[in-house]
Amino acid sequence: MFIKVNSMGLRGVEPFLVEVEADISKGMPCFDIVGLPDAAIKESRDRVKSSIKNNGYEFPLSRVVINLAPADIRKYGSFYELPILISILKGTKQLECDVEDSIFIGELSLRGDIRSVSGILPMVVKAYEMGIKRIFIPEENSLEASFIDGIDIYGVKTIDQVILHLSGGRELEKVKHNKKFKKDITYPIDFSEVKGQFAARRGLEISAAGGHNALLIGSPGSGKSMLAKRLPSILPDLTFEEAIECTKIYSISGMIDKEMPIISERPFRSPHHTISPAGLSGGGTTPKPGEVSLAHNGVLFLDELPEFSKISMEILRQPLEDQFITISRVSGSVVYPSSIILIAAMNPCQCGYFGHPTRECRCSSNAVSRYLARVSGPLIDRFDLHIDSTGVEFSDLSSDKEVETSLEIKVRVDKSRDKQIERFSKTKICFNSRISPGQLREFCILTDDATSILKRAFENLCLSARAYDKIIKIGRTIADLDNSDDIGKTHILEAIQYRSLDRKYWQKI
Ligand SMILES: Nc1ncnc2c1ncn2[C@@H]1O[C@H](COP(=O)(O)OP(=O)(O)OP(=O)(O)O)[C@@H](O)[C@H]1O
């Protein structure tokens, strides 16, 4: 007897339909699972067998072969236990019902309880896109799936519940659609705590508004880490689509909060510099997303940048260029999204005072060169904004003057983001930092004054073509913050300031 039940598998964040085929025929009793299953799936046999027996059903004394199609993609995880069980019960006529338009996902316990699995959200989204009518998932994952509308979702606790529902015994309640994905976010830290550092604060405001990568460089204790950690408090809110994209990644990583299983604030990931390259990029035998993907639609903050390994730093180049990362394994390659704002902080040398206006640097010029050379030129080039954060003045630190709060900055950031959403409504991009060279002419119109200033700067400062593009894009964001359609003289002048660090430090070595 041949039976087919639908389920889903995951390749990266991309789910795919898996047809669980059961062939139950006469012969020596055996129970095999084929179709490129990993070791964990092979263990499923015992759980399926015990669940069937412990719930008063019979496991057939025949030759049972389960095939997970398509057979050319490796299958991971324990999603297939529920569909395998359903296919066996149908194949032995212990369950008679039509399951053509349904998908089953779930891990079993020996007693027949259905346990939660990782990666439910992307699978429910895919099922909806494929036009599947109903999906059976573990009850514990219901809240996570409830953000998706347009498909009947059933959260099930035990195999008895599924069987009773399918055989018309007792109907299960559908999971109610959850519309509220935003929680009230309050940040324990605020920009009002940062005294002075006006240029650095402004730099981060521009970075948040236009999605620009920024490098903070300055002496120890000048507040670089302090500033960067406050960036999430001025970032624009996540849209629903962005929240779902982020949640998909956290869902397959098993990092979803049970109480609030949707990522509702922009991720801010701050890995330690000892992180392994695989931890940053993602990987492992069952490839899992790394920090560059966990920071998708948010910020990846690398504090003490030169301390990261060379390989880790070079890994960042592809995602910064393409907004995704490809991880290749023997079993195939997976692609994880990684559209990030990269913020990094560093000292200019080992002692930290190279280029300081008042304090003397104790490092030899060779030592400074070696220190700066730890960060490669191509990586430095990927930072749109170079923010110089030299020390704070005593008068600023001791002053009682009210400092602008994160909320006040966020109002400006939000307004400029609205302008960008409108501007890019017919394109695939959404931030100024993503404007392609071909789009520069269309979206970045400079006034005559601004053009002549940029021309002079290009010639006198020996800027590269990449720096030229970046200045225009930063100018675009500064003009947006100023609610101006054209990029004017003051906007370009301010933008040029943020390309000065590679001259101040890297050109000296
Ligand atoms: N601008 C500032 N306003 C108020 N406090 C500040 C400022 N800058 C530094 N501080 C104080 O100094 C502490 C150290 O700052 P922070 O760790 O951000 O420095 P850093 O630049 O990252 O130094 P390092 O190069 O050693 O990592 C902060 O926790 C804060 O208490």
Ligand SMILES: [Mg+2]
């Ligand atoms: Mg620091």
